[in-house]
Structures are given as C-alpha cells and as structure tokens.
Amino acid sequence: xxxxxxxxxxxxxxxxxxxxxxxxxxxxxxxxxxxxxxxxxxxxxxxxxxxxxxxxxxxxxxxxxxxxxxxxxxxxxxxxxxxxxxxxxxxxxxxxxxxxxxxxxxxxxxxxxxxxxxxxxxxxxxxxxxxxxxxxxxxxxxxxxxxxxxxxxxxxxxxxxxxxxxxxxxxxxxxxxxxxxxxxxxxxxxxxxxxxxxxxxxxxxxxxxxxxxxxxxxxxxxxxxxxxxxxxxxxxxxxxxxxxxxxxxxxxxxxxxxxxxxxxxxxx
DNA sequence: TTTTTATGGTCAC
DNA sequence: TGACCCTAAAAAT
Numbered sequence: 001x002x003x004x005x006x007x008x009x010x011x012x013x014x015x016x017x018x019x020x021x022x023x024x025x026x027x028x029x030x031x032x033x034x035x036x037x038x039x040x041x042x043x044x045x046x047x048x049x050x051x052x053x054x055x056x057x058x059x060x061x062x063x064x065x066x067x068x069x070x071x072x073x074x075x076x077x078x079x080x081x082x083x084x085x086x087x088x089x090x091x092x093x094x095x096x097x098x099x100x101x102x103x104x105x106x107x108x109x110x111x112x113x114x115x116x117x118x119x120x121x122x123x124x125x126x127x128x129x130x131x132x133x134x135x136x137x138x139x140x141x142x143x144x145x146x147x148x149x150x151x152x153x154x155x156x157x158x159x160x161x162x163x164x165x166x167x168x169x170x171x172x173x174x175x176x177x178x179x180x181x182x183x184x185x186x187x188x189x190x191x192x193x194x195x196x197x198x199x200x201x202x203x204x205x206x207x208x209x210x211x212x213x214x215x216x217x218x219x220x221x222x223x224x225x226x227x228x229x230x231x232x233x234x235x236x237x238x239x240x241x242x243x244x245x246x247x248x249x250x251x252x253x254x255x256x257x258x259x260x261x262x263x264x265x266x267x268x
Numbered sequence: 269t270t271t272t273t274a275t276g277g278t279c280a281c
Numbered sequence: 282t283g284a285c286c287c288t289a290a291a292a293a294t
Contacts, residue, residue, distance in 0.1 A: 003275050052276075074276040075288040091288060107288040109277060158277090165275045212275070235275090254282090255276085 002072045004163020005206025007054050008131050010078060011047040012207070014056070014103065017080070018044040021098040023058070028092040029106075035113040036094060039066060044096075050123045050132060051162025057116075067119050073109030126162040130199040131207065137196045144184045144192055151187060152180035153253030155195075160184075163203060167235045170258045171214040172198060174234040180252060180259050182267045191268065234258050 023044050025036040042060035049055070056068040070076070081088075081102035088095050094105040105111065114122075128139045143160045144151075154160045155169040164172070172195055173180050178187070187195075201219075206212050209223050213231045216224075234240065237247050240260035250257050 006275075072276080073287060074274060075286090076276090077288075089288090093287095109287065156276090167275050256274095 002052055002076065003165035003168055003203075003206070003212065004049070004051055004129065004131055005203045005212065006210075007049040007052050007072070007163075008203075009207045009210055010054055011049040014078075015044075015047040017101040017103070018096060018098055019046065020044065021100070024095075024097040026095045026097075028088040028095060029090065032094050032111050035068065035111070038113060039068070042066070044098075049129075051126050051129050051158050052165070053122060053126070055119050065116065067114050067116060069110060069112050069114050069119060069122065070105065070108055071110035073107070076108035077106055079104045079106070126158055127160045129162040130196060131163060131203045135200070137193060140196050141189060141192050144187065147184040149184055150181045150252055151178060151184045152257050152259075154184035156253045156255060161196075161199065164199060166255045166257075167212050167232065168199065168202060168214070170235040171233040172202075173259065174264060175214070176266065177264050178266045179264050180257055186268055188268050191266075234260065 021044055022041055023039070025040045027033045027036045039058050039060065042058040045057045045059050045065060047054065047056050052071060054070040056070075057065045058068065059065050081104055084097065084102065086102065088104050089106050091106045092104045093108055093111050096103045127143055128135045128137070140161050144154055147154050147160065152169060152173060155164050155172065156166065175198060176191060176194060178191070202214055205216065205219065211231065213226065214233050215226070215231055229236070234247060235258050237258065239245065240247055240263055243260065243262050245260055245262045247258050248261050250259070
C-alpha cells in the first residue's frame, strides 16, 4: 500500500532489521530464483529510496556491490515474519532471512538485480523526491511548467515529482482549493512551492507515522489517534468537509480523483 | 462463494 | 484510451 512515504520507511526499517548481516535469500514462488541464488549469503549493507522505488545494496564476493531494485506497484507488500517456521505465502517472491529477522515480499511489480549504474539511471528518470536531500523544488517547478496536462495528472507523473500517489494528490489539490483540471503549467510559482512544501511535510509525517495523515496543520509532539477517515481531507469521502456538497469522483490520469467542484476552483 | 477494489505502472494502438 | 500485470482483502451475491 505504497506511496513514497511507505517506501522510504521500508528503506529505513529494513536497513535496521537486516543491516550488515548476511542474508539467506530464497524465492518460494520461484520468480526470483536466479537473483536469490546469486545474492544468497551476501551482506545487506544499506537501503535507499527514490520516490516509490526501493533499492538494497548487497556486498558479497565481487568487487562491486550489487543492488536489488524493488517496486511494489499497487499490490506489492512486505511482511515481517516472527520465526523461521513461518510458511511463506505461495506467492512470496522473495524471502530474506537473517539471525534476527525474516522479511517476505509478495506481489511486486518489479524485483530485480542491478548495478549501481543501472540504479542511477533508473533514478535519473524520476522527478525530484520531496523526501530526499537532493529533492529540488526548482526542478519540480520546471517540470510542471512544461506540461499542459491537468495538474491532477501531473502530480501522479513520477517524472514530474516522485513519491506522490492517489491519496496525496487528491488531498494536496483540495488543501489549496485547486481545480484539478487546471493545466499544470498555468499554476504560479507560489502555488507550486506551496504544493512542494506541503508534500515535504506530509511525506515526512507519513514516514514518521507509517501512514498517510493530511489533516494536521503542524508537527505535533505526539501523534493523535486518528481513524483512517479522520486522517484524510477528501480522498475516499462522499461529502466535502467544507461545504458539504457531494464529492465528485472522476478518472484523471487513469486513477480515481476525489474533488469538490464547489470549493476547488483556483486555476493559478 | 464470487466479484470488486486498491495508496501503481507499462505497453500497444 | 484501453488491456494488462501483480496480490489480498473487502464487498457483494
């Protein structure tokens, strides 16, 4: 269930659980047999994320580290297992096991071995990631300024900004009352910077809370207990929290968009 | 029990 | 634009 915050959180957690340990790797399902066999017993050195892409760095018997690139897609999922006796799901693509932890991966769009150079090339295709130190708001501004597509489609385009998904896009546009069909390049810089800054804040909060929360105005010391519904502004709702009108569901950028036609009227 | 849905993405036309 | 890929849980029957 991944937008960017999930992937960055996984990079952090997995490095904590597996870091600097020799990892026993297998592919119960069989579709990653070759990769698992190649890296079996290698040392998990570190993990990093760019947008929704997750990378592990393994060191073994070769001069250069070798990476595993994982993209969860819509259905991909990791499960942390308690004991080695746990039987993996029949669709478990990859099991990584150390003396202290077991991680099972199922349903990823992508799970492949690659070099650092290939990983760099993969990341070079992506837009700036608000969660990364090298995330650059100017690049976001520039990429948006060249697109005529609706802003609601642009926010899902990983070449424009990396890490946002369907929930963050709906709530970002709602937060600033932006008409979702506004051409991306028509938005003024002030608005684009606001979208970026709020993305940074929401994604960081998402990593910390390990869930999407878009309703908190500033960082609280203690996270309130929120039910899923209460944590979101408009995504998945039937009525606008501001005016009470029915929320419009439509398909924009191939995904279901939730928006309020009465409130979201800004076009710059 | 079957069908639908989901926080994603690629490819062909 | 639509077909398709991947999996699991919720919703519908």
